[in-house]
Amino acid sequence: MTASDQIGSVTPVRRRPYGLLLVATPVLLVAWLVIWPIISAVIQTVWTTTPQGQGAVSLDTYSFFFSDGYSLSNLSMTLWTTGVCAVLLLVVCLPIALYLRFSNTRVAVYVQGLAIFPMFVPSIILSFAFIRVLGPNGTVDLLLNSVGLPHIRSPYLTPWGPVIGLVWDNIPLTVLILLSGLGSVSNQAVEAARDVGAGTLALLWHIILPRISNSILVAISFAVLGIFSAFTLPYILGPAAPEMMGPFMQRTFRELLEPKTAITQAVVTFGFCIVFGLFYVRSVAKNRAA
Amino acid sequence: MSVLKIKDVSKIFPNGTTAVDSFSLDVADGELVCLLGPSGSGKSTLLRMVGGFETPTSGLMTIDGEDITNVPPEKRPTGMVFQSHALWTHMNVFKNLAFGLKLRKVAAPEIKRRVEGVLELVGLGGYGTRAVTQLSGGQQQRVALARSLVLEPKILLLDEPFASLDQHLRERLREEVRDIQQRLKITTLFVTHGQDEALSMADRIVVMRDGKTEQIDRPDVVYREPQTPFVAGFIGTMNLIEGVVSNGVFSKAGYSTPLPVSDGPAILAVRPEALDLTASTTGQGKVHRVTDYGTHGLVDLELKDGTRVKAMVSHPDLFQPGQGVSLAPRAIAAYRDGKVIHRTSAVAPAPHPALVDA
Ligand SMILES: Nc1ncnc2c1ncn2[C@@H]1O[C@H](COP(=O)(O)OP(=O)(O)OP(=O)(O)O)[C@@H](O)[C@H]1O
Numbered sequence: 001m002t003a004s005d006q007i008g009s010v011t012p013v014r015r016r017p018y019g020l021l022l023v024a025t026p027v028l029l030v031a032w033l034v035i036w037p038i039i040s041a042v043i044q045t046v047w048t049t050t051p052q053g054q055g056a057v058s059l060d061t062y063s064f065f066f067s068d069g070y071s072l073s074n075l076s077m078t079l080w081t082t083g084v085c086a087v088l089l090l091v092v093c094l095p096i097a098l099y100l101r102f103s104n105t106r107v108a109v110y111v112q113g114l115a116i117f118p119m120f121v122p123s124i125i126l127s128f129a130f131i132r133v134l135g136p137n138g139t140v141d142l143l144l145n146s147v148g149l150p151h152i153r154s155p156y157l158t159p160w161g162p163v164i165g166l167v168w169d170n171i172p173l174t175v176l177i178l179l180s181g182l183g184s185v186s187n188q189a190v191e192a193a194r195d196v197g198a199g200t201l202a203l204l205w206h207i208i209l210p211r212i213s214n215s216i217l218v219a220i221s222f223a224v225l226g227i228f229s230a231f232t233l234p235y236i237l238g239p240a241a242p243e244m245m246g247p248f249m250q251r252t253f254r255e256l257l258e259p260k261t262a263i264t265q266a267v268v269t270f271g272f273c274i275v276f277g278l279f280y281v282r283s284v285a286k287n288r289a290a
Numbered sequence: 291m292s293v294l295k296i297k298d299v300s301k302i303f304p305n306g307t308t309a310v311d312s313f314s315l316d317v318a319d320g321e322l323v324c325l326l327g328p329s330g331s332g333k334s335t336l337l338r339m340v341g342g343f344e345t346p347t348s349g350l351m352t353i354d355g356e357d358i359t360n361v362p363p364e365k366r367p368t369g370m371v372f373q374s375h376a377l378w379t380h381m382n383v384f385k386n387l388a389f390g391l392k393l394r395k396v397a398a399p400e401i402k403r404r405v406e407g408v409l410e411l412v413g414l415g416g417y418g419t420r421a422v423t424q425l426s427g428g429q430q431q432r433v434a435l436a437r438s439l440v441l442e443p444k445i446l447l448l449d450e451p452f453a454s455l456d457q458h459l460r461e462r463l464r465e466e467v468r469d470i471q472q473r474l475k476i477t478t479l480f481v482t483h484g485q486d487e488a489l490s491m492a493d494r495i496v497v498m499r500d501g502k503t504e505q506i507d508r509p510d511v512v513y514r515e516p517q518t519p520f521v522a523g524f525i526g527t528m529n530l531i532e533g534v535v536s537n538g539v540f541s542k543a544g545y546s547t548p549l550p551v552s553d554g555p556a557i558l559a560v561r562p563e564a565l566d567l568t569a570s571t572t573g574q575g576k577v578h579r580v581t582d583y584g585t586h587g588l589v590d591l592e593l594k595d596g597t598r599v600k601a602m603v604s605h606p607d608l609f610q611p612g613q614g615v616s617l618a619p620r621a622i623a624a625y626r627d628g629k630v631i632h633r634t635s636a637v638a639p640a641p642h643p644a645l646v647d648a
C-alpha cells in the first residue's frame with residue numbers, strides 16, 4: 001500500500017464524524033423542540049384511558065372535530081381567510097415588485113421603503129392602528145361624517161378585518177421574495193423580448209411570470225403558512241364566531257379548559273400547514289435541480 | 291431594401307452625461323457599418339436608440355423614410371443581438387426563435403419551416419429541442435442572432451455580440467455573420483471596440499469618440515488616411531511624434547524631416563511598416579528592443595529625448611539593442627489642431643490591416 005492510497009482511504013473516514021458533529025446540534029434541537037412536541041401531541045390526542053383504567057388508541061377527538069359544526073366552520077373560515085389573503089397578496093405585491101424592479105426613478109426608493117415598512121410594525125400596534133382608522137368612529141368615519149356622508153360599515157370584527165390586517169402584515173416578505181425572483185430576469189432578456197415585438201402583457205405573461213413562478217410559489221407558501229396559524233390579528237380584529245384556528249385553539253385551551261381538544265385542533269392545523277410546506281419544499285427542490 | 295438615416299441625434303442622460311452628441315449617419319441598403327470607438331464613446335447608446343431602448347434627447351431617425359424616432363422597440367422593424375444573457379432560459383432553442391413569430395400570429399407549420407431554416411443558416415440545424423442553458427457561449431450567440439434573423443428585420447443591430455467569446459471563436463463567428471449578412475443583404479449596424487473586427491467586417495467604419503464622429507470611411511481609407519490624430523492612433527499601430535515645423539522642416543529631438551507646411555507645432559504620423567531603418571553611427575535614434583515575429587520584425591527605438599518609435603523591418607537580425615539607426619519614412623502624415631495638414635501622396639504598400647499587430 002502506497003502513502004497516497006492510505007491518505008485516500010483514511011481521510012473520508014476521519015472527516016465524516018466531524019461533519020456529523022456540525023449538523024448534530026441543530027438536528028438535536030429540531031428533534032427536541034419541533035419533532036418531539038409533534039409526536040407527543042399526536043400521541044396525547046389518540047391515547048385515551050378506558051373506564052376500566054386501560055390505555056387504548058382512539059380517534060374520538062378527531063371524529064368530534066370533523067363532525068362538530070362549529071369546529072368545521074372555524075376551519076373553513078381559516079381556509080377562506082388564507083385563500084383570500086393569498087390572492088390579495090399576489091394582486092397587491094406583484095405590481096409593487098414589478099415597479100420596483102423595472103423603475104429607476106427616485107420614487108422607487110420611497111415605494112420600497114413604504115413596502116418594507118410593515119415589517120417593523122408589531123401586529124399588535126397594527127391592530128390598534130387599524131381600529132383607530134377603520135374601526136367604528138375611526139378616522140375614516142370622522143372624515144366621512146364631517147362632510148355629511150353616512151358611516152362606513154367597518155370591517156372591524158367581520159372576516160374582512162383579519163384579511164386586511166394580515167395582507168398588510170405580509171406585504172414586505174412577499175414583495176421581497178418576488179423582488180429577489182425578479183432579480184434573475186436580466187434586462188437584456190426583457191429588452192430582447194420587446195425587440196421581437198412583445199408588448200407589456202406578452203412580456204409579463206411569456207417572459208417574466210414563467211421566470212418567477214418559483215418565487216411566486218415560495219412567497220405564497222410563506223404567506224399561507226403564516227396566515228393559517230395567525231393569532232394576534234384575527235384575535236383582535238376578527239369576529240367572535242366563527243373564528244380562525246389561532247384564536248379558536250387559544251380559547252379552547254384557556255377558557256374552555258379542554259387541552260385535549262385544543263391539541264387536536266393544533267394537530268389538524270399542523271396537517272394543513274404541512275401540505276403547504278410540501279409545496280414549498282417541492283419548489284425549492286425543483287429550483288435546485290434546474 | 292432598407293435604408294437607415296440618423297440625423298443630428300443627441301442623447302443626454304438625466305445625470306448630465308452627453309453620451310451621443312449631434313450624431314449623423316446614413317446606412318445604405320445592405321451595408322454593414324461598424325461603430326468603433328473606445329469604451330464610453332457612446333456606441334451602445336447610439337445602437338440602443340436605433341433599437342428603441344433609449345429615447346434621443348434630440349434628432350431624427352428614419353428607416354426607409356419612415357420616422358421611427360419615437361416608435362417603441364416592439365413596433366420597430368429592427369432586430370437586436372445583445373452582448374450576452376439575452377436568451378430566455380425557460381424556453382428551448384425552438385421556442386426562443388418561435389416567440390416573435392407567434393406574437394405575429396404566424397401559422398404553426400410556417401413557424402416551424404422558418405425557424406428550422408434559420409437554425410440551418412446559423413449552423414445549428416437540429417438543435418431546436420435543446421435547452422439554451424445546454425449550449426456553449428458561441429452557440430448561444432448564434433441562437434441570439436437567429437432569433438433576430440428569423441423575423442427578417444429591416445435593420446440588424448449587433449452590440450459587441452462576440453465580446454464574451456474567446457479569440458478563435460470570435461474570428462469564426464465574425465466571418466459567419468459577415469457571410470450571412472451578405473447573403474441576406476441585410477442592412478446592419480455593428481458595435482465593436484475591436485479594430486480588427488471592424489477592419490475585417492465593415493463596408494464602412496464610423497470611428498466615435500466622446501459621442502461624436504471622428505471619421506466615417508471605408509476600412510482601408512480609415513487605415514491609410516486617418517483624418518485626425520485620434521483615428522491615426524486608434525486604428526492599427528501608428529507612431530505619433532509631436533514636434534515643431536520651421537522653414538518646411540519638421541524636427542524633434544535631433545530627428546528632422548522635410549514637411550511642407552507652415553511654421554508651428556505639428557504631430558508627425560508614420561506607420562511602423564512605412565518607416566525604413568538604416569544602421570548609422572551618427573544615428574537619429576537608438577535601438578531599444580527587437581522582436582522577431584517570424585514573418586517580420588518589430589524594432590522599438592528611442593529618439594534622443596526618449597520618445598519611442600516603432601518600425602517594422604523584414605530582417606530583424608540586422609539590428610541589435612543599443613545600435614544607432616537613422617529613420618527614413620516612406621509615407622507620412624502631419625496633424626495640427628486635430629486636423630490633417632499634410633499627407634504624402636505616395637501610399638506605401640501596406641500589409642492587410644488585420645495582420646498588423648495592434
Ligand atoms: N443609463 C445611463 N445613465 C447615465 N449614463 C449612461 C447610461 N448609459 C451610458 N451612460 C454613459 O454614456 C456614455 C456612453 O456609454 P455607452 O454605453 O454608449 O459607451 P460604449 O461606447 O458602448 O462603451 P463600451 O465600449 O464600454 O460598451 C458613458 O460615459 C456612460 O457612462
Ligand SMILES: [Mg+2]
Nearest residue numbers: 333334335449
Ligand atoms: Mg457598449
